[in-house]
């Protein structure tokens with residue numbers, strides 16, 4: 001059994017590190033139980049269509065390359081001229097993967113006027129990957145199609161695809177990393193600056209600003225359970241303070257899994273009117289899990305950097321596929337243009353090795369350059385096979401015309417079913433179940449409220465005051481083999497536990513709920529026994 005002192009030490013680690021250690025505990029101690037790790041957000045499903053399409057394009061690309069060199073295992077480059085014609089001869093219209101690719105050809109021609117040869121050459125060269133990404137920020141047709149995908153899933157009713165520039169990155173993780181890095185390199189946020197963070201939030205947004213390199217002053221704008229995880233408009237009023245440089249948001253939130261309400265979006269729009277240089281960073285990784293989702297980028301397009309990742313929806317965490325989106329007219333470029341002469345000079349020196357006109361080098365291109373320490377700008381950019389894999393995921397949505405994307409519906413139904421089962425297993429009425437804006441990717445359960453509801457207020461107090469915060473999670477891992485995540489690392493209040501609805505077979509979620517209930521009952525037995533002993537002792 002873990003000692004209290006060890007638990008205190010464990011609580012100092014980041015949430016994901018604690019999760020790892022819990023998993024080790026579960027492996028060492030669990031008795032007859034199977035290990036159920038619902039700590040991580042890694043999904044247990046994948047999108048198959050886009051992956052098959054990728055494989056098929058590689059096959060075609062190799063046959064194309066053998067047209068120019070065919071010597072042992074050696075092929076040559078791919079010729080663009082009439083590549084569309086050859087592709088139509090190559091495919092088998094009976095195969096569904098080929099049907100998908102043929103429909104894609106028609107779609108990009110009909111909707112965007114792309115030439116078949118131009119589009120296919122980009123895709124085929126892209127998957128073969130024998131050229132540096134060019135342009136390094138993003139391939140040409142790739143940017144158009146990814147923008148349309150973001151239009152369908154995130155920009156929603158604000159027509160922004162035509163005025164948005166993209167930088168595909170190695171997952172959302174690299175996007176976050178590049179953003180922090182370039183904001184600091186360009187002195188848009190300096191050590192000691194105030195930044196606002198909507199908490200609870202995905203841990204890196206709390207952990208990165210605390211690192212020595214940044215030393216930012218964090219101000220929490222809280223979303224509370226009592227308010228259905230919506231940010232209080234009073235909290236948003238704090239943004240009127242112009243010394244607040246930036247606002248960091250995950251929307252829909254992680255861990256609470258809720259999208260910002262129309263009222264909150266409105267309050268943000270108002271705050272931007274009063275604080276027009278506010279920089280907003282919104283991470284919309286879970287956006288497509290919410291019907292009619294509206295990104296903050298649509299509300300404040302000139303102030304917002306948008307982070308997206310294909311990891312979760314398409315089950316592609318190992319592929320590392322993400323992006324940054326920024327409006328062509330944005331406050332980041334404006335702030336750089338308006339900076340004092342001495343700072344401008346420093347930045348001119350930094351970027352003059354890669355551009356003739358460093359003053360007008362856009363912030364998004366600075367992120368591309370900074371991502372490779374400026375000096376390696378000419379080899380920067382996301383690998384081309386990764387860019388094409390992003391396009392293929394996007395096309396699975398675009399061909400459904402964004403109206404009825406069967407795959408997205410399935411993903412939503414899957415996490416929703418698991419969330420419902422978990423609540424049933426916990427014996428909780430899930431009347432709060434179909435609220436709009438709930439992505440259901442994670443469930444956040446309050447252990448103390450659950451304890452109170454089941455066994456009364458004194459037991460809740462006993463649990464809160466007699467044990468380390470993570471004692472319950474440690475016991476759950478050791479005795480029941482169930483690994484869940486402490487919400488405190490995300491900035492949640494003590495007692496909040498995050499359960500990922502993404503990474504276990506659906507039939508396990510009731511079991512998790514029941515195991516939590518069983519362990520709670522065991523704590524209650526101890527509590528009762530202690531009470532009885534102290535009563536008989538005082539007799």
Ligand SMILES: *Cc1c(COP(=O)(O)O)cnc(C)c1O
Pocket residue numbers: 041170171172173174202250254283285309310311312317320321322
């Ligand atoms: C999972 C996650 C990411 C990381 O995405 P990757 O593409 O896997 O790097 C970023 N932001 C949030 C909010 C996430 O939950």
